Amino acid sequence: QQQVKQSPQSLIVQKGGISIINCAYENTAFDYFPWYQQFPGKGPALLIAIRPDVSEKKEGRFTISFNKSAKQFSLHIMDSQPGDSATYFCAASRMGQGAQKLVFGQGTRLTINP
Amino acid sequence: NAGVMQNPRHLVRRRGQEARLRCSPMKGHSHVYWYRQLPEEGLKFMVYLQKENIIDESGMPKERFSAEFPKEGPSILRIQQVVRGDSAAYFCASSPFGTGGASDYGYTFGSGTRLTVV
Numbered sequence: 001q002q003q004v005k006q007s008p009q010s011l012i013v014q015k016g017g018i019s020i021i022n023c024a025y026e027n028t029a030f031d032y033f034p035w036y037q038q039f040p041g042k043g044p045a046l047l048i049a050i051r052p053d054v055s056e057k058k059e060g061r062f063t064i065s066f067n068k069s070a071k072q073f074s075l076h077i078m079d080s081q082p083g084d085s086a087t088y089f090c091a092a093s094r095m096g097q098g099a100q101k102l103v104f105g106q107g108t109r110l111t112i113n114p
Numbered sequence: 115n116a117g118v119m120q121n122p123r124h125l126v127r128r129r130g131q132e133a134r135l136r137c138s139p140m141k142g143h144s145h146v147y148w149y150r151q152l153p154e155e156g157l158k159f160m161v162y163l164q165k166e167n168i169i170d171e172s173g174m175p176k177e178r179f180s181a182e183f184p185k186e187g188p189s190i191l192r193i194q195q196v197v198r199g200d201s202a203a204y205f206c207a208s209s210p211f212g213t214g215g216a217s218d219y220g221y222t223f224g225s226g227t228r229l230t231v232v
Contacts, residue, residue, distance in 0.1 A: 006156070036223075043118075043205050043223035044157065089156055100209060100221060101147065101170065104156035 004092050006105025014113050019077040021108045023090035026071065030092040034102070035064065035075050038087045047088070048075070080112045116140070118208050118224035119188075126230045133193040133200070135227045139208030143222075146189040148181060151203040151226070163189060196231045203228050 006023045013019045023033075031052055036044035050057045050064040050073065057064045063076040077084055087109050091102040119138040127133050139146050144165055149157040162170040163183035174181070178196075183189040193200055205226045 004156075041225070043207075043225045045223070046221070091156075100145075101159040101162060101173070102149075102157070102221075104149075104158070106156045107154075 004090060004103050004105045006090050006108060008108060009106065010109040010111070012111045012113060013080045015080065015082060017080050017112075019080045019084065019110055019112070020074060021088055021090070021110070022072065022074045023105050024070075024072045025092050025103075027092070027094070027103075028071070029094050030103075032093045033064070033066065033073050034091050034093075035062075036089045036091060036104075038089065038107075044089060077110075080110075082112045082114050085110060085112045118143075118206055118222050120204075120206050120224035120227050122227060123225065124228050124230070126232060127196050128232055129197060130195050133196050133229055133231075135191040135193075135204050135206075135229070136188040137191070137206030137208075137224060138188040139206075140222055143208035143210050145209045146183050147207045147209070148189075148191050149205045149207065149223075151205060153202070157205060160191075193229075196229075198231050201229055201231045 004023055004025045034049035035047045037047045038044045048059050048062045048064055050066050052068050055066050061078045066073045087107045089107050090105040093102045118140055121136050125133055146163045148160040150160055151157045159173040161174050161181045165183055166185050178194045180192045203226045205223050207221055207223045209221045
């Protein structure tokens, strides 16, 4: 019930291509879905987030697509750049829950080839 | 405005020793969260604290692990009698918000402490 499953584990994309990472969740009480970007030796940094009242959110080259009925959401990185090479984590949490604890996916290691 | 400060960045302990990890939240943040990241895995929630109170410790192992966030000073995650399986990166996050759900604004992670047990 508390799991968030992320795929693929690793992804290699050519510069300029589209990177797509997928996540699926089980707990229908989740209502906040952020994506985090993590570089080696650093902590996760919030990239973009969505709530279930919208099906898509776009910020620059980054887009979240959200499918509430399928309990799935995905991150699309358009015009992928070598600087985007990092590990990406999806996460989910529940508004109003006493602790703002995030449930993370397993991570996707993205490599953008120049 | 300094971010979430964690120290040490790297910590090596022999089996059976104690590990003490420190986290200073961002200025103005009174809520602290600890997460553990095992190699090649996502982060797993451990504990949520406010000043002088443990709010949610549902992710903490039952034995050897404890956390505190005193009125003065940083939050401390303490691991007693460490074992090899405790080797991981431990991340702290802070937020100005408590109940009311996670937010885009203010839930900030530190750079972590990488614990190696030899």
